Amino acid sequence: MTEDRWKHWPAPAKLNLFLHITGRRADGYHELQTLFQFLDHGDTLDFEPLADGRVESARALEGVDPGKDLTLRAAHRLREVTGHPGGVRIHVHKRLPMGGGVGGGSSDAATTLVALNALWGTGLDGASLARLGLELGADVPVFVHGTAAWAEGVGERITAVAPPEPCYLVIHPGVHISTASVFSDPGLTRDCPPITIVDFLAGQAGNVCEAVVRPRYPEVDQAMGWLGEQGVIPRLTGTGACVFGAFDSALEAREALDRLPPRWQGFVARGRNRSPLMDRLDRC
Numbered sequence: 576m577t578e579d580r581w582k583h584w585p586a587p588a589k590l591n592l593f594l595h596i597t598g599r600r601a602d603g604y605h606e607l608q609t610l611f612q613f614l615d616h617g618d619t620l621d622f623e624p625l626a627d628g629r630v631e632s633a634r635a636l637e638g639v640d641p642g643k644d645l646t647l648r649a650a651h652r653l654r655e656v657t658g659h660p661g662g663v664r665i666h667v668h669k670r671l672p673m674g675g676g677v678g679g680g681s682s683d684a685a686t687t688l689v690a691l692n693a694l695w696g697t698g699l700d701g702a703s704l705a706r707l708g709l710e711l712g713a714d715v716p717v718f719v720h721g722t723a724a725w726a727e728g729v730g731e732r733i734t735a736v737a738p739p740e741p742c743y744l745v746i747h748p749g750v751h752i753s754t755a756s757v758f759s760d761p762g763l764t765r766d767c768p769p770i771t772i773v774d775f776l777a778g779q780a781g782n783v784c785e786a787v788v789r790p791r792y793p794e795v796d797q798a799m800g801w802l803g804e805q806g807v808i809p810r811l812t813g814t815g816a817c818v819f820g821a822f823d824s825a826l827e828a829r830e831a832l833d834r835l836p837p838r839w840q841g842f843v844a845r846g847r848n849r850s851p852l853m854d855r856l857d858r859c
């Protein structure tokens with residue numbers, strides 16, 4: 576029988592509290608400055624050990640080619656790197672919108688790496704797991720480290736930070752935005768002067784993708800406009816499509832959620848500077 580320690584591994588969402596582009600590398604990738612904070616809301620993963628070495632998902636994720644499923648790729652890479660012979664069946668209970676800028680795929684991949692490393696007893700340290708994670712996606716190392724982070728480079732140079740942890744209302748305006756299309760837009764501001772966390776805390780930071788995304792996606796523009804009417808500063812997370820605002824209390828955030836126009840999905844969640852994944856790891 577599967578032990579409880581294999582179950583209920585959280586894969587939290589993240590928000591980019593701001594996102595500036597400071598330059599472009601020779602390979603075309605953009606140099607960023609951003610601040611990642613986790614939410615106490617996300618996907619949940621259960622793992623089942625398989626003795627015969629197979630790595631499989633219990634149910635294919637809609638719209639994701641099984642060869643590209645980040646949880647399977649993470650498990651395969653961990654086996655390859657450590658030589659662990661065991662297999663695993665992975666159950667992903669999906670709550671996060673895919674490609675919405677809240678990092679669900681990256682978080683699922685990080686949770687797979689962190690959980691299986693503990694469950695298989697493969698003993699990789701955090702830095703080695705984060706390196707493996709970076710092969711899967713730019714945001715995976717932040718989820719592996721599990722602390723709110725000031726990130727630079729393409730997101731791989733990270734420093735732990737502890738901004739305030741408010742209650743957010745996060746809205747998915749129901750459109751899909753390709754990260755690549757935002758980064759290839761000629762109108763994108765790519766020369767932001769580098770800032771510090773003090774500048775961020777003083778309110779001198781935003782998301783440069785907003786200026787490209789809002790005119791191209793009226794639903795995002797309208798959701799941001801609606802959030803502004805609720806008395807909060809509307810923000811885009813990552814390259815979108817999700818938008819969010821910070822409320823003074825959970826009650827106010829929930830009351831705003833109750834007023835959300837029915838054409839949009841939304842949820843209320845608290846910002847967390849320590850990832851729920853780390854709390855789960857402590858209990859393993």
Ligand SMILES: C[C@@](CO)(OP(=O)(O)O)[C@H](O)COP(=O)(O)OP(=O)(O)OC[C@H]1O[C@@H](n2ccc(N)nc2=O)[C@H](O)[C@@H]1O
Binds near residue numbers: 677755756
């Ligand atoms: C910018 C962030 C902030 O969190 O946006 P979201 O994806 O969360 O919205 C992420 O770091 C995104 O990372 P990730 O989601 O791994 O990006 P990818 O799929 O690898 O990138 C898709 C494409 O966007 C462009 N790209 C991406 C990241 C980057 N720093 N510079 C780029 O120019 C590249 O053309 C790349 O091929």
Ligand SMILES: Nc1ncnc2c1ncn2[C@@H]1O[C@H](COP(=O)(O)OP(=O)(O)O)[C@@H](O)[C@H]1O
Binds near residue numbers: 638643646674680682
């Ligand atoms: N387990 C997974 N969960 C979500 N998306 C996945 C997963 N595996 C692969 N993907 C792919 O990764 C893409 C980006 O996913 P996601 O992290 O949700 O985006 P974002 O960083 O914009 O929030 C998805 O569109 C999907 O095709």
